[in-house]
Amino acid sequence: MDTIIENELVKELANKHGRSRESLIPILQDLVVSNRFLSKQDMVDVARELDISAADVFGTATFYTFLDTEPRGKYVIRICKTISCAMKGKNEILSTIEEILKLNLGETTPDRKFSLLEANCIGWCHKAPAMLINDTPYTELTPEKVTEILREYIKK
Amino acid sequence: MVNLSINGMQVKVPEGTTILEAAKTQNFRIPTLCHHDDLCVAGNCRVCVVEQLGAKALVAACAAPVSEGMQILTNSLKVRSARKHIIELLLSEHNADCTKCYKNGKCELQDLSNEFSVGDHLLLDLCNIKDYTIDRFSPSIQKDDSKCIRCQRCVRTCEQLQGVNALTVAFKGDQQRISTFEDLSMAEVICTNCGQCINRCPTGALVERTYLDEVWDVILDPTKHVVVQTAPAVRVGLGEELGFEPGDRVTGKMVAALKRLGFDSVLDTDFTADLTIMEEGTELLTRLKQALVDKDPGVALPMTTSCSPGWVKFIEHAFPEYLPNVSTCKSPQQMFGALAKTYYAQVRKLDPKDVVSVSIMPCTAKKYEANRPEMRSSGYKDVDYVLTTRELARMIKQAGVDFSKLKEDKYDSIMGASTGAAVIFGATGGVMEAALRTAYELVTGREVPFEGLNITPVRGMEGVRQASVLIEDCKEEWSFLNGVELKCAVAHGLVNARELMNGVKSGDINVHFIEVMACPGGCLGGGGQPIPTNEKIRKKRTEAIYAEDMSMEIRKSHENPEIIGIYKDFLGEPLGHKSHELLHTHYTERVRY
């Protein structure tokens, strides 16, 4: 029934971070770095490795906005929507990105390359509007600047 | 000791006492929702907030320990205003369809709202904006998110009491909800259907899947012959729903009521409990013989009981490598069902397709068990409908039967006679005790060496218990057991079952026979029993079970005349061909989550 296929990556991460409960979030974080989200199978395998329930893994993961349990693209764009960025033209930036990538907020491009999401204050209020693409912040955005940034990513 | 004042009254309590407990000593009941006697403190509903003079914020009475000189007001203006708001908030995200709701009249949110006369919809209705789901996929449990107040009692129950962890709190903010792995339905995850979550849910968010209407339909169908079986634990719990106290035995009244509801034959699961002892006892002795005489290295010991379907599903998910150790015997419910449409139908000269078999159980997992695909040995679905103790009480009320005034009645036959050994199945340790009473006598020809046949070492509320019986001076054919110390272990509550199985796995626990009941206290604390439940109530029910045992004429399963009869007339011998066909089953390995 449940033929256990070895999950190499999960095993490797458990070896790196340990197998106690406090190892859970570092493991999930590294899984997201590799796969951009937490798949059902990965969560089951982590649960098995740490000897905790899969529901526990799911409940913990879904608490954290960056530990996506829905499939995301290779590059996850998170635009700050909190007040300073909202005041300084975040909506325009959002529209620009939507237009260039032919994407709506919350969606992922068909080639699985880009996902577009909103985030809460990412700590660049003096250089608003700002966004993160994966772990890299981009600030003082203008439609032109964003176009340039995306062009570089599209080439990758 | 700590000195404090509550509502102006001086109180002296030990250090570490919570404000809630301290108030109780002064006969002040502070309302709560997320608090439960069986569970650890949560402090999240905030209903129990009280005023502490000098503090900026209100404090949660259930979580805050008392401190020297503390001055508490439990019903001040600030407290009342906060409490009203909190109830308003809860109602605003609650689907209050009380007139249709199964928990109407027994809902803690309803009681609280009524206490504070809340219902004017002062705030916005958040319920219709949300995307709620009702999970009806499980045959045992219904989960309705629109009624959830997020007290997390169910999560704590599943985690601490049962160690199953099928439920979790997921997401956060306005998306926060009680859910399962990947938001799957209860039917698709490790949920064992034990229903302990239902017993502790304050509202109608978690209730059993009910089959009342279906059962009324068949009772009122003149072409159907409806037989009903009643589990041991029902007779010591049913009374609580119908005006009696916990611990009151209502067996006779229950039978009388069932007859008045219109069942064609009122029979007893206790009968097949006795049958289970015959089959399972023989199975154990057979395995022991294989181990000790044939020296078969492949024999699966320890053997575990299989009458608790919550336990069976648990082991299928969590310890599938031990499935060979589980007794192949069906549970008494399922043995009954298989026989109802074969043996019973034969004797009564009925066409089995017109026989409908209903069972009254203290259990919600039995509903799942009855629907298992392998439970069709009779050629039909062996048990058609399973009702909980709570559902039966509802039917009795619906029929307008004045339960307390009923004159006691007796079970019908065949399959209605039972023994004291059978009724103790309802308590943790009972199956073990019943099995020992029979097996010991079978092997030695003597009664078990315990006063009054009461094998007290296997009784009690300790989570995991071990006991042993030395077997000597056996009958000729059982001589291989001479000098063998038969070692047993008993666990109740799945968190203890897990501990026990881990002990077996590691080798720390080395026994021959294991009894596991999924529910704390055994079946008497089952998911289908009256709500509320707590240690005191379960203790009272336990006392009732053993009192019932003492009151029975026959105390050992093998002396039940109807049992002797069914082997003579129908089955042949334990583990014989017919038994294997009808009374034994197999198990399925399931996913870990």
Place this chain on the structure above:
Amino acid sequence: MGAKHVKRVDLIFEKAECREILEKIMKMEPDEICQEVLESDLKGRGGAGFPTGLKWRFTNQEKDPVKYVVCNADEGEPGTFKDREILDMVPEKVFCGMAIAGRAIGAKIGYVYLRGEYKFLIPKLNEHLIKFHQAMDEFNHNFRIQIRLGSGAYICGEESALFESIEGKRGEPRNKPPYPTTSGLFGKPTTINNVETLVHTVMIMKYGASHFKELGTKDSRGSKVFSVSGDTPKAGIFELELGMSVDEFVQEFGDGDTKAVQVGGASGFCVPRKKFDETIIGFEGVPTGGSMKLFNSTRSMYNVLHNYLDFFTEESCGQCTPCRVGCQQLLKGVEAVKRGDKNSKYLDELVKLAKTMKRASKCGLGQSVGNAFGSIVENFKEEIIY
């Protein structure tokens, strides 16, 4: 009262010789260190303002041999970005501050809980951490620091939620008491301090408590790093003396048309123009973790309020009723009033609800929603209704 002008200070970002300071504190007794910090009257710079010396003393007095130092780098309050700058510019001082705390309370292990949005700082932090541990080895001092990352949860800035997160669980705040000094990370006595607070302790060890007390007011000693944003020509990070009035602040940082200043982020207070003069930025007036946002007359305070309520509705951990449902009620409530579905009297109901949230919520998040809500509704009612 406050300073006659806004006084800039340069203590936090001053490059300091951490080795010397470490050498000095290695020779001091734990009690001595607690005493010095206590005398300085330093209060927590994360926003809560608990006296740091007192916190260290309480933890010091616990008998448990295992204790922890935690650096709260989960800066998530909207408008706060000063800890990012501190970690980027002077990480060695942050680690030094943790070592001082460790010596003061008797801890061998320290954790830096860094918000996930600042993950890009990790390479630099690791580089400095290696040097720090080398220094620890040289001084023969058994104190090791680990960095743990957050993953996008504002509530993890709350001390007990932060512990839960390090422990591998959902960041749900705990019941208090017990307090972190008694039972914190892994149930052990813990001192948890803001990034900036720790750097202040380094400077206090360097220059002494009296030097620190020369700045600020009786209730708000010393200097503080502010993060200024919004309608201002001078957006950025500034270390200023505490105790100035909002009016003085606006004179320095405003664009000439300042209508309101949000002091303390979404969980802070909105100060309207008419109250600039009488409001002090400090623990005796309106405290802040550093976030200062200026709004001019082109800004709709309804949009501001809506933005904050939306933020809280999403970031609430969800466990307690007043916060989980209350935030949603406040958000949907102001929307309904704006739309005209509810009349203006409904706002009064919501203000009462916000008061309940302040009194009955389990943690600071729920307790603070009412601050912004109350102050914006009270001072800008017309903008909410029409």
